[in-house]
Amino acid sequence: KAGVTQTPRYLIKTRGQQVTLSCSPISGHRSVSWYQQTPGQGLQFLFEYFSETQRNKGNFPGRFSGRQFSNSRSEMNVSTLELGDSALYLCASSLGWLPNTGELFFGEGSRLTVL
């Protein structure tokens, strides 16, 4: 079974631009979560999608948005990029329904650098 796939793996943007990151979950998984990982802040939860609906949301500004498609693939978008948005963005998938053990399966991440 294929794992969680994130694209692109690396990207460089400049301040003010926008970026879209993609995540394909493990087949059969309907929940996709996004996390921002930075050296100083650890793993910060962005949002979770289940069956095309945002089920949970973290404390990030409205510049961060996401969506999920009917095939469970998810995208996240960051608009008006700031230097502080430089981070590793991790996508994780899980079954999403009971029994929900909460175990997450992570992709390799998309490393965003904002210049």
Add this chain to the structure above:
Amino acid sequence: AQTVTQSQPEMSVQEAETVTLSCTYDTSENNYYLFWYKQPPSRQMILVIRQEAYKQQNATENRFSVNFQKAAKSFSLKISDSQLGDTAMYFCAFSPNAGKSTFGDGTTLTVKP
């Protein structure tokens, strides 16, 4: 809101020795899951071990075991016979039956030859 605290930003251990990573959490939930994830350098995060809060018995996976103290809200990870491949950042995580997972800030473990 749940919080997860890992009080040891960095730790080191000699190969073949035992090391314990600490984790405490705060929640008002009664049913939940706790996890330790491992993130090797430049590689993806993987699950090390999982503990269900309703189980009193501590989880064990080969050289990895936990000490789960529900009343104290403590969930430490013990790595026995440490190997060079155990060098990684370790994250403690909390997950209620439904909803997002909350992660600690991580502990960077270095296994020295």
